[in-house]
Amino acid sequence: MDKRFVLKINDLSISYKDVKVIEHIDLEIEEGKIYSIIGPNGSGKTTLMRAISRSLKPKTGQVLLEDTNIFKMNTKEAARKMAILCQNNHTMSDVTVKNLVQYGRFAHKEWWRGSNSEDSKIVEWAIKTTSLEALQNRKINTLSGGERQRAWLAMSIAQKPKILLLDEPTTFLDIAHQLEIMELVSHLNREEGITIVMVLHDINHAARYSDELIVIKNKKIFKKGTPWAILEDNVLREVFGVETEITRDKETNKPIFYARKVV
Numbered sequence: 001m002d003k004r005f006v007l008k009i010n011d012l013s014i015s016y017k018d019v020k021v022i023e024h025i026d027l028e029i030e031e032g033k034i035y036s037i038i039g040p041n042g043s044g045k046t047t048l049m050r051a052i053s054r055s056l057k058p059k060t061g062q063v064l065l066e067d068t069n070i071f072k073m074n075t076k077e078a079a080r081k082m083a084i085l086c087q088n089n090h091t092m093s094d095v096t097v098k099n100l101v102q103y104g105r106f107a108h109k110e111w112w113r114g115s116n117s118e119d120s121k122i123v124e125w126a127i128k129t130t131s132l133e134a135l136q137n138r139k140i141n142t143l144s145g146g147e148r149q150r151a152w153l154a155m156s157i158a159q160k161p162k163i164l165l166l167d168e169p170t171t172f173l174d175i176a177h178q179l180e181i182m183e184l185v186s187h188l189n190r191e192e193g194i195t196i197v198m199v200l201h202d203i204n205h206a207a208r209y210s211d212e213l214i215v216i217k218n219k220k221i222f223k224k225g226t227p228w229a230i231l232e233d234n235v236l237r238e239v240f241g242v243e244t245e246i247t248r249d250k251e252t253n254k255p256i257f258y259a260r261k262v263v
Contacts, residue, residue, distance in 0.1 A: 006031040006163050006195050007052065012061035014047055021047045023219045025061070029163070034189050034196040036206035038230075039216035040240060045199045046087070048216065049167050052197065053084040065163070079107035083156035087168045093141040097151045100140060101126050104158025126158040129192075130184060146177030150184065157188060164188065166198035170205065178202070182209050207231055208254050215239055231255040237263055 007029035014021050022044040029035060037045050050056040052063055054070050063070045065081055083104075092100055104126065105119045127136050130150045140148055149169065156164060166185065170178040186209050188194045200206040206213055207227035215222040215230060217239050223230060236244045242259040249256050 004031040005029060006066060007197070008064040008067070009052070010062050010064070012048075012051060012063065013059050014044075014051055014056060015059045020219060022051075022216075025221055027214065027221065027224070029195060029197055031162070031195050032189070032193055033211040034186070034198075034209060035212050035214055036198050036200045036210040037214045037216060038200060038203055038206050039222070043216040044219045045216050046167060049165060049197075049199050053082070053165050054078060055084075076107045079159055079161075081161060082163045082165065083159045083161035084165045085152055085156050085167065085169060087171055094139060096137050096139055097132055097143075097154070098123065098127065098136040100151055101132075101136075101154045101158050104155040107159055122158055122160060126154040129157065129188070130154040144177070145173050146180055149173065149177070149181055153181070153184060153188075157192070157194070161194065163195040163197065166196065168199050168201060170200070170202065178205070185209065203231070204256055207256070208249065208252055227254050231257050 005028045007027075009025055009027040012025040013023050025048065037048065039045050047056065051058050052070075057071060065073065065078065070078055070082075092103070101123050102119070105122065108119070127133055130153055132147070132150055132154055135143065135147060135151075140151060143151065153169075169185065170181050173181065182205055185196055185198070189196050207230070210227060212225060213227055213230040214224045215235065222239055223235060231246055233244055233246065236242055236257060240259075241263045243261045243263060244257045244259055246255050246257045248254075
């Protein structure tokens with residue numbers, strides 16, 4: 001069966017003033033898979049994510065969403081296909097969970113129409129999928145960090161996107177809530193067929209939950225491949241500057257690494 005690529009990045013370069021942040025990146029994202037972007041601080045991970053999400057226009061190159069340049073798509077058209085969950089969400093903190101999730105239907109509405117039964121069903125589905133039924137009438141600013149992150153995820157999937165972009169979705173969460181979010185992301189991919197691209201700080205989470213890892217170093221893609229292809233001594237030494245011990249997770253058959261010392 002031929003591979004179907006939902007997102008293609010061609011010769012992408014981005015600069016802030018005269019400083020290059022990412023250079024000549026080529027990348028293809030296959031439909032139905034989970035990808036994690038990893039790399040050292042300052043390597044360009046978040047910048048790449050901002051370009052993919054239309055938040056930052058490239059100096060050269062293009063980003064194609066289903067073969068259409070995203071910067072030539074209007075906002076609603078892009079939002080019907082792609083949803084973005086940023087690292088920090090401080091807006092709309094005084095609305096209820098249900099109100100927040102309803103905003104996810106904006107891209108599917110015409111300005112003269114209100115919510116219809118289809119919108120209501122999708123909002124209910126998004127709330128149920130993220131296990132927020134008991135919290136749907138609570139205001140966002142009364143929730144814990146993990147609950148807020150689930151609420152924002154619910155809004156994102158209410159868009160019914162084909163691809164979901166996540167920038168450090170587990171930042172500032174404790175271990176239990178990190179696992180909760182990662183399991184939810186995995187469920188959305190497995191059960192709903194949503195393609196996932198996320199920036200992750202935790203490399204073991206990236207390896208456990210991803211089909212492929214994309215390693216960024218010095219503004220460029222250093223390597224792309226399966227978790228076993230990426231979590232190798234030489235890759236981790238060259239990219240992160242650490243000596244490691246790599247073992248196998250008996251449950252997932254994915255690699256786990258332990259950093260032993262700085263090179």
